[in-house]
Amino acid sequence: MAAGPAPLGGHPRAQKPHLSKMERVVVSMQDPDQGVKMQSQRLLITVIPHAVTGNDVVEWLIQKYCIAEDEALHLGTLLVQHGYLYPLRDPRRLLLQPDETPYRFQTPYFWMSTLWPAAELDYAIYLAKKNIRKQGALVDHEKAHYDQLHRKINHTWDLVVMQAREQLRAAKQRRKGDRLVIACQEQTYWLVNRPPPGVPSVLEQGPERGSCTARQVQMTKTVDFYKREIECCRKALGRTRVKSSVCLEAYLKFSSQRGPHDPLLSGCLPSNPWVTDDDTYWAMNAPSVAVPTKLRVEQWAFSFRELLEDPVGRAHFMDFLQTEFSAENLSFWEACEELRHGGQAQVPALVDAVYQQFLAPGAARWVNIDSRTMERTLEGLGRPHRHVLDDAQLHIYMLMKKDSYPRFLKSDLYKDLLAEAVVPLETKRRVFPFMWKPRHSSPSLALLPTSTSGEPEAAAGSPGGGDGET
Amino acid sequence: MAKEECKALLDALNKATACYHHLVLTIGGSADSQNLREELQKTRQKAQELAVAIRARLTPPLRDRGLGAEERAEFERLWVAFSGCLELLEADMRRALALGTEFPLHAPRRPLVRTGVEGGASGVAARALSARSLRHEGERDFDVEDLHQLEREILKVGEMIQDMEMKVNVPRWTVQARQTAGAELLSSASAGVSSVGGVSVQQRMGPCDLSKALAATIFSAVLLAAVALAVCVAKLS
Numbered sequence: 155m156a157a158g159p160a161p162l163g164g165h166p167r168a169q170k171p172h173l174s175k176m177e178r179v180v181v182s183m184q185d186p187d188q189g190v191k192m193q194s195q196r197l198l199i200t201v202i203p204h205a206v207t208g209n210d211v212v213e214w215l216i217q218k219y220c221i222a223e224d225e226a227l228h229l230g231t232l233l234v235q236h237g238y239l240y241p242l243r244d245p246r247r248l249l250l251q252p253d254e255t256p257y258r259f260q261t262p263y264f265w266m267s268t269l270w271p272a273a274e275l276d277y278a279i280y281l282a283k284k285n286i287r288k289q290g291a292l293v294d295h296e297k298a299h300y301d302q303l304h305r306k307i308n309h310t311w312d313l314v315v316m317q318a319r320e321q322l323r324a325a326k327q328r329r330k331g332d333r334l335v336i337a338c339q340e341q342t343y344w345l346v347n348r349p350p351p352g353v354p355s356v357l358e359q360g361p362e363r364g365s366c367t368a369r370q371v372q373m374t375k376t377v378d379f380y381k382r383e384i385e386c387c388r389k390a391l392g393r394t395r396v397k398s399s400v401c402l403e404a405y406l407k408f409s410s411q412r413g414p415h416d417p418l419l420s421g422c423l424p425s426n427p428w429v430t431d432d433d434t435y436w437a438m439n440a441p442s443v444a445v446p447t448k449l450r451v452e453q454w455a456f457s458f459r460e461l462l463e464d465p466v467g468r469a470h471f472m473d474f475l476q477t478e479f480s481a482e483n484l485s486f487w488e489a490c491e492e493l494r495h496g497g498q499a500q501v502p503a504l505v506d507a508v509y510q511q512f513l514a515p516g517a518a519r520w521v522n523i524d525s526r527t528m529e530r531t532l533e534g535l536g537r538p539h540r541h542v543l544d545d546a547q548l549h550i551y552m553l554m555k556k557d558s559y560p561r562f563l564k565s566d567l568y569k570d571l572l573a574e575a576v577v578p579l580e581t582k583r584r585v586f587p588f589m590w591k592p593r594h595s596s597p598s599l600a601l602l603p604t605s606t607s608g609e610p611e612a613a614a615g616s617p618g619g620g621d622g623e624t
Numbered sequence: 625m626a627k628e629e630c631k632a633l634l635d636a637l638n639k640a641t642a643c644y645h646h647l648v649l650t651i652g653g654s655a656d657s658q659n660l661r662e663e664l665q666k667t668r669q670k671a672q673e674l675a676v677a678i679r680a681r682l683t684p685p686l687r688d689r690g691l692g693a694e695e696r697a698e699f700e701r702l703w704v705a706f707s708g709c710l711e712l713l714e715a716d717m718r719r720a721l722a723l724g725t726e727f728p729l730h731a732p733r734r735p736l737v738r739t740g741v742e743g744g745a746s747g748v749a750a751r752a753l754s755a756r757s758l759r760h761e762g763e764r765d766f767d768v769e770d771l772h773q774l775e776r777e778i779l780k781v782g783e784m785i786q787d788m789e790m791k792v793n794v795p796r797w798t799v800q801a802r803q804t805a806g807a808e809l810l811s812s813a814s815a816g817v818s819s820v821g822g823v824s825v826q827q828r829m830g831p832c833d834l835s836k837a838l839a840a841t842i843f844s845a846v847l848l849a850a851v852a853l854a855v856c857v858a859k860l861s
Contacts, residue, residue, distance in 0.1 A: 184735040192738060199835060204654060204740040261739045262652035262723050270719060275708070282808045290809050304805040311801035312701065313708040315808045316635070320642035327747030335740045336649060374772060 170268050173236070177265060179229075180238045183214065184259070190214045195242060195256055200331040205242060205256040212252045227252055235356050236266050237346035245341060246350070258335070264343040266356070272347040275310060278303045280344055282318035295350050411456060415449050425581040438578055441465050448575040455563055458555040462487075470571060474562050482519035483550050483558070486512045490547035494540050505538035513546070523549050626681060630702055633678045636754070637706070640671035641713045643752035646745070648720045652727035653739035659760045661729070661767045663749035664720060665774075670753050671713055672777065678706055679788065686792045697799075704799045707788060714781045721774050729767045 183190045191214075195205040208230070215226035230250035233239050234257070241247060242256040250257075281300045285292060292300060304311060325333055349355050414420050417435075427433045438447055446466050454461040461467040468484075475481040489508050496504065512521050513531065523531070527545045534542040562568055644667045650656060651664075685691055685699045727736060746758045 180737065181734050184737050186735060189735070195740075202740050203742065204738040258740050259737050261649060261741070262727065262737055263649045263719065269722075270715075273715075275712070285806065286808050290806065301805065308801055309704055309796050309799040310708045311803050311805075311807075313638075313705045313712075315803045316638045316705065317642055317709075317712070318808050320639050321646060324639075324643045324646040324748050324751060327751055328745065329743045332655070332741045332743050336646075339649070339739070374775065 168268070173266060173268065176233060176236060176238055180233065180259065180265075182218070183211075188218075193256070195258075197334075200334070202331045202335060205258050206239075208251045208253055208255045208257060211239070211250065211257065223252075235346070237342055238265060240338065240342035242338070245338065246345060248345065248353075258338070260342060261336075261339050264339055266346060272343075274303060274307060275314070277344065277348060278307060278311075278314045279317045279321065280340060282314050283322055286318060286322060293350070299348065415453060423580050424578040430581065432581065434578065438576070445574065445576050446571075448572070448577045451568075451571050451575045454568075458551075458559045461559070461562075470567065471558075471562060474565060474567050475558060477567070478558065478561070480558060482512065482521055483554050485519060486521045487547060487550050487554070490543045490550075493543060496540070498540070501540050502538050505535060505542060508543065509535060521546075521550060522553075626685065627698060627702075630678060630681050630699075633674055633681065634702060634706055634709070637671060637674040637678060637709055639754075640667055640674060640752045641709050641716070643667055643748045644671060644713065645716050646748050648716050648723070650739075650741055650745065651720060651723040653737050653741050655739070655741040655743065655745065656727060656729065656736050658729060658766055659744060659746065661724070661770050662760050663745060663758065665770055666758070667749050667752045668713070668717060668720075668774075668777065672781065675706075675710055675713070675781070675784065679784065682706060683788075683792060686794065700794050700799050701802065703792065703794050704796055707785070710781065710785060710788075714778065714785065717774060717778050717781065721771060721778060724767065724771050724774070730765060 182188075190206050191210050192203065193205050193207070195202045211230050211233075212223065212226045215221065215229055216223060219226075219229075221229075227250060230239075230252075234241070234248050234250045237248075238260050239250070239257045240260060241251075242258055244255075277299070281292065281296055281303065284296070285300070307314070325336065328336070347357065417426070422435050424434050424438075425432055427435050437443075439450065442465050450464065450466070454464065454467045461471055472481060472484050475484055486508070489504075489512070493501065493504050493508065511517055512519055513523075513528070514520075523546050527549050531543060531546045644664065647660065647664050647667060650660065682699060682703055685695070686703060691699070727734060746760075750756060750758045
């Protein structure tokens with residue numbers, strides 16, 4: 155294939171695990187003693203061996219893996235859809251039929267592989283060959299692809315035509331049976347890799363997970379190879395690992411804590427704006443609003459970061475600190491944030507201002523930083539850059555988090571805020587007389603499997619109700 | 625003329641690459657055998673020789689600043705086709721290495737995939753080498769040795785491609801291909817004209833298809849018998 159794994163820089167792709175597993179299944183089917191039974195296919199005068207019936211495949215899968223017939227059928231269909239087996243009579247219908255329909259195995263070169271994705275140049279050559287063989291009568295989508303490729307890789311079109319002609323001539327040197335088989339193989343490969351419109355592509359993968367890297371095949375193990383292996387193992391040893399029990403506990407805690415706050419899982423009050431076209435929800439949860447909602451105030455208790463990230467929360471925290479006469483901490487922290495995220499041109503001036511206001515001995519709003527951090531910061535002030543106050547900022551942050559934040563949560567100020575916080579009312583839905591359950595304005599997705607009978611009515615009810623409301 | 629020579633060599637390389645591709649298709653399948661691995665080796669070595677020769681011919685004109693615009697465009701076209709061909713060859717060689725390692729012939733850890741392709745491909749290899757037929761002379765552990773050598777050759781070809789990119793600066797996208805869409809439908813007579821110069825015999829003389837010859841002899845025998853019978857009937861009556 156034209157574009158192999160990119161070895162010059164960039165990670166080589168790894169073979170997807172499900173494809174490796176399918177390859178192993180196919181190879182174990184080839185065992186002369188315990189593999190699938192093979193027959194010969196008889197076309198007018200040529201006899202081509204190595205045909206299997208769908209029935210044999212299913213039976214072999216049932217016997218080898220001790221699974222039920224449905225599962226064997228599904229597994230067999232997966233094999234056909236990924237191109238490891240192809241039907242002989244109707245090559246475009248890629249599914250496994252558990253009867254006497256004959257199939258044949260695909261050659262390893264054409265096995266689907268993420269290491270060797272199908273390249274545009276190869277597809278162009280294939281289409282050119284097909285064009286020659288069929289005297290220009292290509293299927294619609296193939297014609298469209300052909301024109302598109304001609305525009306895209308116009309500069310190599312000479313090569314495409316030359317290769318197409320030569321490959322056809324090379325194929326003529328084989329016996330007729332072999333020629334037919336190879337043509338079928340190539341056709342199947344391109345049916346799988348460039349499916350006709352309307353057929354779902356098995357190639358679609360989710361977002362790339364770059365964690366598994368594969369190396370190229372190495373026959374001679376040189377010194378470099380072993381050096382790389384040692385480096386790899388050393389890095390693997392040094393990685394921090396967290397026990398899955400700890401991870402899962404943290405995950406459960408997070409989910410249970412945040413569950414009621416999530417608008418998708420627990421619905422949003424007063425109503426989901428996307429469903430009812432009523433944007434009260436957004437207005438009530440705007441970044442700076444006079445009276446925050448109760449859920450929002452509760453969220454401030456989850457972590458210090460939540461409190462600081464919410465402008466309303468930060469403002470109330472500042473009020474609290476003023477009652478405690480330690481507001482300069484938060485002001486210093488905000489000034490450092492401004493330095494970090496501000497413009498490059500203002501950096502020296504800002505650093506100077508911060509120093510004068512917060513760090514100089516005898517400053518108006520002096521912050522309490524330990525001596526070592528103060529020394530380091532003062533040294534760095536000679537050459538100011540935007541991260542010069544990072545250590546000091548972190549120190550103050552931890553101070554606030556450990557000291558002021560717990561007091562804030564226990565304070566009367568916070569309790570008053572909780573009491574004053576607004577809980578919006580759910581918009582009343584008109585209850586139709588023949589429905590015996592009032593609809594929640596934003597049906598919770600988590601309830602979908604259990605209330606399947608209620609779902610279609612909910613879907614029908616809410617747009618209808620929404621139109622009635624507005 | 626240098627251009628005609630280059631064109632002829634490029635056609636030969638193209639042929640060798642196409643044949644190599646065709647042979648690599650069957651690795652790991654039921655047609656895989658020691659003979660196939662030998663044929664692969666011979667084909668790719670021939671292809672590499674041709675590549676080195678073409679490169680030697682094409683590099684000087686392209687590095688010559690004083691070349692006319694049309695000449696230069698022609699050489700650039702050849703260069704783009706050549707580098708494309710070489711990349712195809714390299715990719716196929718890598719694939720051959722991967723497949724050859726996965727499906728070793730001796731000490732078989734895995735049985736070969738029964739693909740239904742049987743019968744030799746010596747005709748294909750002979751076509752690539754522009755020879756009449758091919759002799760097979762490998763020893764027993766040929767495929768293991770061959771894989772080591774293949775690895776070395778892949779590195780060499782990779783280096784050659786790198787070197788080519790460094791030495792000659794041809795922006796691919798500016799090259800206008802001569803063939804239009806659907807050019808391959810024009811009869812292969814036009815292709816034959818361009819490749820006839822300098823390249824040796826393309827067709828094999830003997831009948832490729834034995835069954836056709838058999839059918840022809842049977843038919844002629846039946847025809848003769850029918851004629852003889854008709855003559856006898858005419859004589860008797």
